[in-house]
Amino acid sequence: MNNIFSRVLSVAMIITFGLLILMFLFRGASTSPLYLIMALFMIILGAALLKLYWPRIAGKKTASSDQPVFMVSRSVYVIMIITLVVSFLFEGYTYLPGWSSQHSMENALLTITFIGIIVALYLLTFFSKSIRGKYTFIELLTMKARDEREQHIINTVARSTYAFIRVLAIVVALLFFGLQLSGVSFSAFSIGYILLLFIFVAHGYFMILLRQKVE
Amino acid sequence: MEKTMNRLRELRRLRGQTQEEMARDLGVTRQTVISVEKGEYIPSTTLALKIARLLKKPLEDIFWIE
Numbered sequence: 001m002n003n004i005f006s007r008v009l010s011v012a013m014i015i016t017f018g019l020l021i022l023m024f025l026f027r028g029a030s031t032s033p034l035y036l037i038m039a040l041f042m043i044i045l046g047a048a049l050l051k052l053y054w055p056r057i058a059g060k061k062t063a064s065s066d067q068p069v070f071m072v073s074r075s076v077y078v079i080m081i082i083t084l085v086v087s088f089l090f091e092g093y094t095y096l097p098g099w100s101s102q103h104s105m106e107n108a109l110l111t112i113t114f115i116g117i118i119v120a121l122y123l124l125t126f127f128s129k130s131i132r133g134k135y136t137f138i139e140l141l142t143m144k145a146r147d148e149r150e151q152h153i154i155n156t157v158a159r160s161t162y163a164f165i166r167v168l169a170i171v172v173a174l175l176f177f178g179l180q181l182s183g184v185s186f187s188a189f190s191i192g193y194i195l196l197l198f199i200f201v202a203h204g205y206f207m208i209l210l211r212q213k214v215e
Numbered sequence: 216m217e218k219t220m221n222r223l224r225e226l227r228r229l230r231g232q233t234q235e236e237m238a239r240d241l242g243v244t245r246q247t248v249i250s251v252e253k254g255e256y257i258p259s260t261t262l263a264l265k266i267a268r269l270l271k272k273p274l275e276d277i278f279w280i281e
Binding site: 150 | 262
């Protein structure tokens, strides 16, 4: 039953991913269907994660390291996340004040380049052989290792990452406040991008530190 | 500055065990056994007690502080 559920989830996610690509390529003036697709994508993601963590919540057993999360390869999962981020970018920047009338390649390119650098860094560290050889995908996702020494390394690195992100959050928040006070307004989507970026930056930083520790 | 020392490598060799075998018996990775032997990683109380039980030695015979 669990296998059927996982497979249904995976197929649903892949179909959603395909629909997201189509909407991205053929996006019209109306964006409501895209939001619906994205919301569906997030619900499915949430359901898949709940399925992964439910045994732990129910107190039955912890998720095993070889338990596949989405029954698809991790690269497909990462590509889906990147597509989601890029879709948010293309959707949201049209709502930023003063930008919607421009639609210049320069603006979009700058944003995409910035995001691309962070995501590329994330991918480079994530697929680093030194990390892949020592930690499984599940261990990196849950930050829970099977071995106590590896757990100690993860804990140390996670602590450093938290300290870094804490400072970054304060700096970015002050920047937002400063810009708001000077008259620049931000749409909810801009803030959404920044929050999403924090996830990539945090995890990328985490894995850079992890790579330094394991090498 | 105090440092934790151990005789793990010596005792392991006396048993004729490889690092891999010891790691398997202790439920840890080979890298952990290597790190403990080199003194780079101080095992938790639980792991230290497991090591003592495996080697059939008192804890103080395996680990000490210098």
